[in-house]
Amino acid sequence: MEKLINYFKLSKAELAKVFFPTKSQVKNAFITVAVVVTVISLFLAFVDFIMSFSLKSIL
Numbered sequence: 710m711e712k713l714i715n716y717f718k719l720s721k722a723e724l725a726k727v728f729f730p731t732k733s734q735v736k737n738a739f740i741t742v743a744v745v746v747t748v749i750s751l752f753l754a755f756v757d758f759i760m761s762f763s764l765k766s767i768l
Contacts, residue, residue, distance in 0.1 A: 730738070
């Protein structure tokens with residue numbers, strides 16, 4: 710039982726050291742990820758369109 714109590718005490722001490730992001734940091738990270746994913750998706754769609762068009766014109 711003493712090991713279990715010690716485990717919870719150590720867990721609580723470690724959680725006190727954890728840095729949780731603020732609401733604005735989470736919002737900024739979300740916006741950044743959304744923009745990067747959108748840009749990469751558009752780029753890949755453009756490359757796919759060009760390659761598909763080139764392949765159709767060759768065949």
